[in-house]
Amino acid sequence: MNKKFLGLALMSTIILSGAGLLNADEANAHGYVEKPAARGYQGSLDKNTMGWTAAMEKYGNVITNPQSLEAPKGFPQAGPADGRIASANGGLGQISDFVLDNTGADRWVKQDVQTGENTFSWHYTAPHSTTKWHYYITKNGWNPEKPIARKDLQLIGEVKHDGSAASNNKSHQVTIPADHSGYHVVLAVWDVEDTPNAFYNVIDVNVKGNGEITPPVEEAPATPTNVKTSEVTTSSLKLTWNTVSNAKEYNVYRDGKKVATVGGTQFNDANLAENTTYSYQVEAVGTNDKISEKSAAVKATTQSSEVEDNQKPTAPTNVHSMGTTENTVDLMWTKSTHFLGVKNYEVYRDGKKVATTEKTSFKDTGLKADTTYKYTVKVISVGGNVSENSAVFSVKTKEAPSGNTTWEADKIYNTGDKVIFDDLEYEAKWWVKGDRPDQSDAWKLLSDKVMNWETSKAYNGGDKVTFQGQTYKAKWWTQGNQPGTESVWELI
Structure with missing residues (x-):
């Protein structure tokens, strides 16, 4: 398939109920490193000074879409291919070129950083449930005239998260090695909890400090305060506390046993027994790895399922697409809450239920190309109470390349029939119906990917x-x- 079709998502639009007309890529967008500015975000800034045409030539389509540098997670074992790390393999088809992988010591705008501790701040347009963030920097002696590969990078920081929304953890303290100076590239990776994907941002930096680093703080951090529980259900609760200066992460204890280490000031505990009292404490881990005293204990008792369910769950919000092709829409939404807990979600397409899932995501397949679909989602509580519908999310699938048809789940295909699925072209090896081309031996991949x-x-x-x-x-x-x-x- 011609590569020019890979980025057609940039041309589609969506309508969000009650929100007016938005660009589809804003709905598909999720986040970027804002400070120091990532390469893609810098491109979106530069278009305002150097002009659209010049910025497009230098940065590519990312100037309209710095939030969507998305690829499979699992880096460094998985993720973007070597040489395609900066572009995240083209951003799962949302960005149609690999301009961000271009090389040159003087090609990219550099952000000044110091050896030692630096703050990296994210801007989230869809604050997904998050597993962790991890940071890498090019090794001394790397060659800026060659595309970035795994062998060029070393790990310099990891910020753990508890699976809750990223919005409660926007800034991270990352240490630039004392032996680094001059031009380097930092890779920031944001691992989403409930999808197989991650977001990849490279930041071009000019490291200053001449190898000197601020002497480390010797004392342990202060004890966390204002530890509170909220959103207590039959099987889960949320724990929060105040930020502690010089803390890089926090250890959470339940009934005296450590159950988590998180980078932010929030922990969502799950899989608890109903009608049971638990005791929690938090300790801070300093940037020098010294540990504070444990906080005062706070107790909470989970709900009982025997309590009358007389309250509707909150309606799902922020329904959007993680990626739209000729015949698929990859839906996601924000988690709902209920005092007893959430049982599952129901997904409706054009008013007809198409899925029931415990996850906050669903990939709808077998759709028609160049067609508008309207989706709503509602949630059912543990006690069987049903929420209101979410706002309507309207999205149009991409147009199929000329001469090609898109795969449809209820259609019969014979040997030699060709279809488009997820922006890729396949050919049927034999008679087939209902088997997805990307998962079945009945289909042969024709696209050069x-x-x-x-x-x-x-x-x-x-x-x-x-x-x-x-x-x-x-x-x-x-x-x-x-x-x-x-x-x-x-x-x-």
């Missing part, structure tokens, strides 16, 4: 896959054999 290896999928001799940032080719038929460890795969 190497997909990530999947343990459950069968591959024929000559098929290519990416795994842990490297590309492999199958020597013969294989299924379940991991590239890099089995002789059936040849590194290319």
Whole structure:
């Protein structure tokens, strides 16, 4: 398939009920490092000074969409391929080129940072549930004239999260090594909790400090205060506390046993027993790794399911698409709350229920190209109470390339039939109906794109896959054999 079709999402629009007309990429956008400015965000700033055409030539389509540099998570074992790290493999098709991977010591605007502790702040347009953020910097001796590869990077920081929304953890303290100076690139990775994806931002930095670093603080951080519980249900609760100066993370204790380490000042505890009292304490871990005294204990008792459910759950909010193709819409929304807890969500397309899920996401497949669909989501509580519908999310699937048809789940395909699925072209090997092209042996991938290896999928001799940032080719038929460890795969 011609590459010019890969970025058509940039041209579509959506209508959010009650919010007016918005660009589709604003709905698909999720976040970027705002300070110091990431490369993509810098491009969106530069378009206002250097002009749209010049900025587009230098940065590519990211100037309209700095929030959507998204690729599979699991870095460095998985994620974008070497040489495509800066562009996040093109942002899952939302950005149609790889201009951000271009090289040169003088090509990119550099942000001044110091050796030692620096603050990296994110701007979230959809504050997804989050597992962690992790930060890397190019090693001394890296070559700025070559695209960034894994071997060029070293880990310099990790900020753990508890799966709650990213909005309660916007800024992170990251230490630039004392032996670094001059031009380097920092890679910031934001791992989303409830999708297989992460957001990748590179920040071009000019490291100052001549190898000197501020002497570390010797004393332990202060004891956390104002520890509180809220949103207590039959099986979960939220714990919050005040920020402690010089703390890089916090240890959370339940009934005297450590149950989590988080980077922010919030912890969502789950899988609790109903009608049970728990005691919580928090301690701060300093940037020098010294640990504070534990906070005063706070107790909370979970709800009983025998309590009458006389209250509707809050309606799901922020329904949006994580990515829209010719025949798929990857929906996501913000978690609902209820005093007893949430049982599941129901997804409606054009007024008809199409899914029931416990997750806050659903990928709708088998859709028609160039067609507008309207989605609503509602939630059901543990006690069976049903929320109001979410606001209507209206989205139009992408137009199919000329001469191609999009895959439809209820259609029969014969040998040789060609379809488009998730922006890629496939050909049927034999009669098939209902089997997704990206998951079934009945389909052959025709597009010039190497997909990530999947343990459950069968591959024929000559098929290519990416795994842990490297590309492999199958020597013969294989299924379940991991590239890099089995002789059936040849590194290319």
